[in-house]
Amino acid sequence: MPSFSAPGSAHRADGLSDGELTAALDGDRPLVLGDAEVAAPGTGARGLARALGAAALVPTSGSTSGVPRVVALTTANLRASANATHERLGGAGAWLLTVPDTHVAGLMVRVRAHLAGTPVVHADGPFRPEGLVAGVRRLAAVAPGGRRYVSLVPTQLRRVLADPAATEALATFDTVLVGGAATPPPLLDAAHAAGVRAVTTYGMTETAGGCVYDGEPLRDVDVRLGADQRVLIDAPQVALGYVAGGVLEPFDGTFATADRGLLADGRLCVLGRLDDVLVSGGVNVDPAQVEAVVAGLDGVAEVAVVGVPDPEWGQAVVAVVVPTTPTPGDRRDLAEAVRAVVRSSLPPGWVPRRVLVRDSLPLRGPGKIDRRGLAAELADPA
Template identity: 50%
Template sequence: MKPEKPVRAGTAVVVATSGSTGAAKGVELSAAALSASAAATHARLGGPGQWLLTLPAHHIAGVQVIVRSLLAGLPPVLRGTQAFADAVAAMTGPRRYTSLVPTQLLRLLDDPAGLDALRTFDAVLLGGAATPGPLLARARAAGVTISTTYGMSETAGGCVYDGRPLDGVRVRLAHGVIHLAGPVLASGYRLDPAATAQAFIDGWFRTTDLGELRPDGTLDVLGRADFMINTGGVKVAPAAVEEVLTAQSGVAEACVVDLPSEEWGQLVAAVVVPADPANPPEVSALRAAVRERLGGPAAPKLVRFADHLPLRGPGKVDRNGVKDLLRGT
């Protein structure tokens, strides 16, 4: 049997990306990058604390819960299959933290015991996927201390909290695309020098996300550049359409994708998860809301309802699965 090729020198872990738009890649992260991220997170949140692990430990968010726990000298509490509230009851640290994805937050807000437990955390990190504005507002109004995070495996997890980079992290835009730099960066992709050279350039990691910087320096993430829909010559950002849809009464979640169209080139299509499956919102009302806010081309020409969105990785929507739902396959 041929021996496995060694990892890059200094590599502590290799984390697989979610592969949402293709084959997953192995991200090589050093102990220094992981530690820098963990230390900067604790500094931003107000100090070390005990962490509840609710996400898979082989994904970067789970890896970082372990690393932060090691640096804090406090054992993490593992949720496993037990109820969220029961896992929280086992926590003993003076400060308590956890990381969730939006789907988990939505379910906990609907569970009285889970919501009570959420309120006891000094901070709940929310990442892994875009968070609908209404969901975020609902959680904060319920007394949950939320910090939204932006980052990826290549940045040792979240490196921008509530739109502001962690200490040591730098953000710039190049033609609207977000570039990130700092001590949290990965060393590269395992056994893929071409992809490494394309993404990691002169100390910067070139993401595939579009963003805007507000005058105060806050970063707004607009969505993946490669998810942009060109319909009839007009470019539509799916994230913007999803934001409008999830703001409508009766909508719990939504995902917007493109489908091929002879007439339009690409068709704007949406899968919507109703808050009450027995009483879904009117499709015409959803289209009208998008049309009023973003213009006619952005209004989904195809809308289907589903009980849930297909997921891939820690809370990430499987967009190919969404397309299959829309095609009826």
Template identity: 50%
Template sequence: MDLLRGRLRAALDGGPALAVPTSGSTGEPKSVLLPGSALLASAAATHARLGGPGTWLLALPTTHIAGIQVLVRSLVAGTTPAELAGPFRGKSFTEAAADVLAADGPRYTALVPTQLTRVLEWGGDALAALRSFDAVLIGGAALAPPVLAAAREAGVRVVRTYGMTETAGGCVYDGLPLDGVSVEITAAGLVRLGGPTVAHGYAGSAPFGGWFTTSDLGELVDGRLQVLGRADDLINTGGEKVAPAAVEAVLLAQPGVRAVCVVGVPDPEWGQRVAALVVGALSQDALAAVRAALGAAAVPRRVVTVDALPEKAPGKVDRAAAAALAG
């Protein structure tokens, strides 16, 4: 940790760019070169959106950009972050949060959706601690609407973030870009992000030039970004294009479904069929809801119940492993 802090301090002071690996959730990890200017711009824009510099709880690994950004924001704020010791458990979270909540000024933390779901399930002291934070950033993966609704009903100040290593972490909060960040939708429907938080580029590759085109499909509705899922996750079944994220959203709204991953599996007749890995129970009514909302092609033809979805990085589902399990 001390070595990483030293490297961060050097980058923020104009030294060599920090090399941060991508999660590799959709392929081989790449090394992203993040100059100090991008890290500083992200931290400043985050503090401006949330209500000023504050004290942070580090509950994510510092091998990924979300955890690194907690350290960057703390360095910029001149505060010392509390660090969650050991696995993410109710007791360890409550104890680590107590150190932050005792500090003066704003108190923040950043979690992935899985962690938020666990705290809601634990309730008690852990949930009481979480609702005491001035903002809880949730990123790394899509946040299911029922979980968001439950968190807000419980009094948790959730802020949904969208971004990636290539943009120095989250750069769109609750659908609205941070100060200085630009969002465009390409002719192919892909989300394109620009501004001072964009990385220099990948190690050994050409610079990004201030803009990064993601692999995510999206649209702008009344100025807010809505991410529709990854373009390379689209399932082609009998000539019909099915967006897994849309199917997942319908299924997650059904009783008994705690988590779900929808993937395409090979089919000799249709090319691909829709399959679903489900944590919980999937009823015929849930499948009927998919048919009513998205059409017959989107209904999962194969359902596999699992105890937990496979993950490749914190909060990121390993879709390749999910497809292997479903197939």
């Protein structure tokens, strides 16, 4: 039985209708989402998807190469992802949709609800804490009983926790999935302390969304490490492959991510991206570790660490932080505190040469920090 949406929000100009989901999952009319038409220019993308046996062509966020790629997902991928999530969460439920359903996170919210026959309520407009509160009220009206879920990116979670009414509303969900980007431990701790049942997810478009929850792979998901600690995933959720110029680049059941990880007792800890390691003055610097230290500092809401070309050091380590409170007079003190906490916790060569304090960080897709864009901007501020 298909899902249904709350009155007035069943089909948005930039979203999917229930009819489109039914046709795609039945194999009648594949979805071509966002900019996925570039997989076969002109009018050929949907025909190509049908020839490949794909239910959807979905663009990535472009965080690996800087340019979005197009992923071919099958009905089996989508169903395996939805069923494994329902099993881990304790059953199907109604969903509040806060991310675009033209990206994989939003698409999977729609697919889960559609397959289970449960309601979906769309949050109104650009995400705001007050919009989440209103969405929770509408969700309670259309689904007064049963389980309720929502999927957020870390930036959204941070905004909610800064608003008492939104935090109270978020705590009513049975599970809050948090993914799309790494979730800083202090943010997760704050959510749990507020009574929010937050679960971190790890996955990507190529795996039909999250396939590792709180470090533990979902059913039938095999996670292993390759050379240089590269995370490799074998699972029924793994897509057919990438599509470009009308040609499929197959994954053959295994997706080699761009991430480094550790496995301990079957649990995955993601260390950061393989291509994020910087070389500054001949010293290898892991931005993820620097960010983890800085994120635990009082007064820091968000942080990104990137390398910027430097004639003396090769790459200069630059930290860009967003303060928890936008008080201009405290910004210099915050920058000094960032350097001090890194200096006391990590090797000397890892201390940022520059610390910039900004109101926000650039994002790509549904919530990933645009590190490439940020590095390029800092390298050429003009």
